[in-house]
Amino acid sequence: MLEAVDRTTDLPEFRERLLRALQTWFGFVGVAVLHGDTLPDAVREGCGVQGGYRPEFLADYAARWADQDPFRSEPVCRMILERGVIRLSDIAAGTPFVAEFLRPNGITDKAATVVDAAPSGVLYVGVAVGDRPRISDREVAVLYALRRHLAPLVTGRLDRDRERRAIGERWQLTPREREVADLAAQGLTNRQIADRLFIGVDTVKKHLSRALSATSCTSRTQLAVLLAA
Incomplete structure (x- = not known):
């Protein structure tokens, strides 16, 4: 185990x-x-x-x-x-x-x-x-x-999750939106994120759209750069 x-x-x-x-x-x-x-x-x-x-x-x-x-x-x-x-x-x-x-x-x-x-x-x-x-x-x-x-x-x-959560709070993301944003920034596809979190692909898309909007990012690449910074 x-x-x-x-x-x-x-x-x-x-x-x-x-x-x-x-x-x-x-x-x-x-x-x-x-x-x-x-x-x-x-x-x-x-x-x-x-x-x-x-x-x-x-x-x-x-x-x-x-x-x-x-x-x-x-x-x-x-x-x-x-x-x-x-x-x-x-x-x-x-x-x-x-x-x-x-x-x-x-x-x-x-x-x-x-x-x-x-x-x-x-x-x-x-x-x-x-x-x-x-x-x-x-x-x-x-x-x-x-x-x-x-x-x-x-x-x-x-x-480490608390540190990432502090980043999410800066943009008023929910814990799940923050998780989806973090995994997307790591390069995971929507299907891989859905499998990782045991949620639907449509739910992933909704959370990712909210995260992109809240952070004023237009792509996953921008989001990855922002979270890394």
């Missing part, structure tokens, strides 16, 4: 490789890697990547179930920070969110952990299973170990 992420150069690449490693090595059906200044920011703003979830599932979640997700609540955020790892089956096994949303979509249990790199920010990792009744004690132990070993790597990447 650590070998998969320790040589990444930026936060988007770090998130993507961590997500794919969790899917590959542990077979989680869904993974979310999110970040923010605080844990509530990370889980509510959703800045990061998600993998393994169908677009219809994510759309239904956003439209009907997001407010009922226990992992987005203040009390559970505090529990995650205090305990390190929380299983959904331990705190909300019989709720409508589980019985009427997760289980009909093939998800039997979820778990969440957080790497608290304050003052640099936090990294939230959520995983889901569907082929067993609950996330095992072994998997919980792995998440505990992972958060400890990832802490120095996360701190460095969040610090």
Whole structure:
């Protein structure tokens, strides 16, 4: 797991490789890697990547179930920070969110952990299973170990991301617009950016157009020069 992420150069690449490693090595059906200044920011703003979830599932979640997700609540955020790892089956096994949303979509249990790199920010990792009744004690132990070993790597990447965010704030870009602008400036195509961030190509085009307009750039080349400066 650590070998998969320790040589990444930026936060988007770090998130993507961590997500794919969790899917590959542990077979989680869904993974979310999110970040923010605080844990509530990370889980509510959703800045990061998600993998393994169908677009219809994510759309239904956003439209009907997001407010009922226990992992987005203040009390559970505090529990995650205090305990390190929380299983959904331990705190909300019989709720409508589980019985009427997760289980009909093939998800039997979820778990969440957080790497608290304050003052640099936090990294939230959520995983889901569907082929067993609950996330095992072994998997919980792995998440505990992972958060400890990832802490120095996360701190460095969040610090660099904070520097880039300061640039974005100069032009009043949203975090996602800033990410798209940064990747475009690195030479990635719209399709490559979409794949990196797990968003649609049309969404990439919209964010890039906004970034070009806000920075008064007329091309990706100008944008790259400006961000480098």
